Amino acid sequence: MAAKMGGVSEGDDVLARWSDGLLYLGNVKRVSVCACVCVQFEDNSEFWVLRKDIHSFSVGVEEVCCVCDAPPLKEPLINCLKCRHGYHPECHTPSIEPEADSNSWICRQCVFAVATKRGGAIKRGRFARLMQIMKLRLPYQLSSLDWDPQHLTNQQQCYCYCAGPGEWNLKMLQCGSCGQWFHEACTQCLTKPLLYGDRFYEFQCSVCASGPETIQRLPMSWVDLAHLVLYHLSLCCKRKYFDFDHEIMSFANENWDSLLLGSLSDTPRQDRCHNLLNALNSNKDRFVSGKEIKKKKCLFGLQVRAPPPLTSDSSPLITDPPINITQRRRSE
Incomplete structure (x- = not known):
């Protein structure tokens, strides 16, 4: 009998969110009791991925909420047009409005799956507008994250609007207001793609800006x-x-x-x-x-393989070793 955890079984095809903020197609090889799933990707590489970063496919219309696993309450679940996962209106972030059309509504996960891309998320069209609305609220409590002293990594591996994993030195922007790190792929404000380690930006996320992100290039020597x-x-x-x-x-x-x-x-x-x-x-x-x-x-x-420091950095050079930057072909 195949092992199962949180609705994911060995042999299932899934989408796994990687540290670049993008989703990649893979197949579940093993599941563990510690909320991790071993996924084999299309290039035959295998990695352990946190369960929170795994998105399974749904067959038909779901009869329980994919967030809380509870059946419909007073009202029917709202099912996503694309993935068919069901949600209680209050379980989705942001909450689903009562007037939402159940025949055309699209969930946060699917919006991000379509809108995110290398170099920066799409800026025009329906999915760009939906993404901007979704980005006004984070799907987690920022205050609950446990950060290292330099505020570069957190124990939960929870970053950005997508709540996925991340590597601060690999094409991410730090919000000057809340301190959270955001993937290049999830931001809509960039005019040019980021280089690895490029932090010479003054950036404010959509949550802190209560609207579109703001960004300004910092001077460089x-x-x-x-x-x-x-x-x-x-x-x-x-x-x-x-x-x-x-x-x-x-x-x-x-x-x-x-x-x-x-x-x-x-x-x-x-x-x-x-x-x-x-x-x-x-x-x-x-x-x-x-x-x-x-x-x-x-x-x-x-001398030290680390990103160039900002004048505001408390330490001149951060000596953490660079993280694996394996590139995979993104699933369409």
Whole structure:
């Protein structure tokens, strides 16, 4: 007999929310008593996923609420048009309005499944509007989360509007008002995709703004830019050292407009090289050059593989190791 937990059984096809805020198709291989599910994904990789981040498919119209597992109360359950999961109106976040059309209503999970995407959530159309409404309330109590001293991670692995897992240094924005971290994929305010470790934004979430998110680019120095490019390359390429001309400078030039560099953005192409190279050679506390380790002098790496610090950071460098950034093909 297949093991079962919270409506999920071995062999079930499920959607699992990953730390990038996106949902990926997988198959349940094992379930445990500690609220974890082992899921095999389409690339045959297997990972343990928290039950809260697993979304199963429904066959037909459900007769119990998928949130509290209770049957209908005074009124029938409202079933989602897409996934067919049933909800008590008060169990869904936000509560389902009495005038909601039971033949066209779509649940929060399905709205986020459709609206989220790499580079930032969709900004136009029905699902974009529904997402904005859903984002006015979090589906959990922010005050109940147990944070580390630097307010980077919480024990519950609960972040963003989607309540999914997250990695603060992997394309997430921190709200300046509530301190919570939000996935790039779930935000609708970005004009350009984030780089890994890019925290040079002043961001306010929809909950704190009581409406659309607000965002403003913070000023960056040449040292910040060099640090950010090296950190992004180190996570993408899984190497420590990079050639200045062919990798560091090439990446900066190719992504110059996307970096939103403010006052630096008007720097002529011929002057960028001098400024970046000077930043790398003049900040030994952040960067290591090849000649210091008996390698080619045109190679540079980070002293500590950590995102560039903000001036508001209490500690100059956060030395937690980078987390797995395995990329998977998103299920359609």
